[in-house]
Amino acid sequence: MSNGSTPPAPRRRLRGTLLVVVAAVAVVGLGGWLVWRSPGAGGEPPRAGGISGHGTGHRPAGEDGGHGSRGSGPGKGQGSLRGKVVVIDPGHNPHNRDHGREIARQVDIGNSRKECDTTGTSTDDGYAEASFTLDVARRARTLLQKAGAKVVFTQDGDRSYGPCVDKRAAIGNRAHADAALSLHADGSAAGNRGFHVILPARVTAGPADTAAIVKPSRRLGERLADRFHAITGSARSNYIGDGTGLDVRSDLGGLNLSTVPKVFLECGNMRDPKDAAQLTDARWRQKAARGITEGITDFLEH
Template sequence: MPTLPRPPRPFLVAVLVALLCSCAGPGSAPAAAPAPGPPSTPTVAPGTPVPPEPSPAVPTASARPGTFPLPPGATVVIDPGHNGRNGPGSGIDHPVPDGRGGTKPCNTTGASTADGYPEHAFTWAVSGLLADRLRARGYRVVLTRDSDDGVGPCVDVRGAAGARAGAAAVISVHADGGATSGHGFHVLYSSPPLNPAQRGPARTLADAAVASMRGAGFTPATYIGRGGLDARDDIAGLNLATVPSVLVECANLRNPADAALVRSPQGRQRLADALAAVFA
């Protein structure tokens, strides 16, 4: 008959009990952590592209409200609107490209106050004061005309002036001739944009000009635009610009209060200072 297995010997039972008691269980002390070794170094498999270091943050074009920062020594083009001899027989009515497939007159005579103070004289005076302010701060300034006793230049030439001068920005100085009940300034920019400079930087420059004018105490136009901004597709000088460019209608010459402002030397200086502060 088959034999039964022999019962385990006492010493084997004791060994089994000791092994069971040594296993971790509820209430038992945790095993000691292994001694720390040197930190591991991540490895990259051969041929795996290494991601570049992140680039430092680039400040926006307008780091502070009301400004359009420029590098030291940057060139600014100032475009004094119209000219002293623009008028009948001057040849300013011939068509030139408008930047959107159409044409515009080469130039116009501009507006004037009720008592005859002309826009061209106002823009020339303010542009000279603005140029003085910017040159004193180390910027290079280029004007689109060198006197107030000439004709033109045409709006397409003015639109190309920024690129030709290697400018960082262009400000075209004007004054409007709206209804007498309306007053205040407005800043024009090209919209819809036609190139990268118009797509973002020109709008940033326009916002900075509005903020600076408002900060100087001037009122946004009550009769045109919105909050001092005026998006336009019909201004050839802005459409043809390939650097950040805006046109500032500083006041409405047909409004009595605005007319008094632009005729005043103190008013013209205030306007020039506000435009210069765009680049502070």
């Protein structure tokens, strides 16, 4: 064993050999990179995330958003109704009962004259239709606004009475609504159960002309009935509409005087104990709002 300070000759030769090998690898690597970057040899490097310039890459999970019960398909998320106007007409008014003379005034609905408004019905234990319609309307407004829609109310409990049925139609017309919905609950006999949607008939008389809205209103009503049934679990009416949940009428000023697609939704029968149990349940009313929102969304997106 040597004890001098000069390294043995073989170690110097090994170090020199390694330096030559490293330099050669660097030159070869640089040359390959230059060839790969050349115009005819493979194009640009891939973009971060794997999404090409034509948008064909996979989106991150959940990017499209969507309604909770419907999955996350395109167009179902927040903002899918951006630019759309929805008018919601909460039927009656909690203060109508204090303004009997005012709401009894007759107004022109085209083919006849009817009362300005009515007090509406109630459950046997006193839950008023006007309170029900406002609650569901406000819940639906929140969901529709989350989807990007502009929501206009005909009344929000902020009027002393009404407005009259002709004014309710006029509010939707002035707003150029893409869809309008009047919310109600029925006051039929016990045993009559389920919801139904009222569609406008063809009426052309006086200030009424529904010719342009009959077909789109039917589509709105059909979508609404389908989604309302699916989300709430409520049956279609067993006493109106022959099992379809759809009814056509020509005696409602809110429909006769509308120039935009519009329907009425009778959410159930307040005088039937089983229906009343649903209508008075806040959790069910939230489902009703979801069904309404999804029905309107289906109509506006197709």
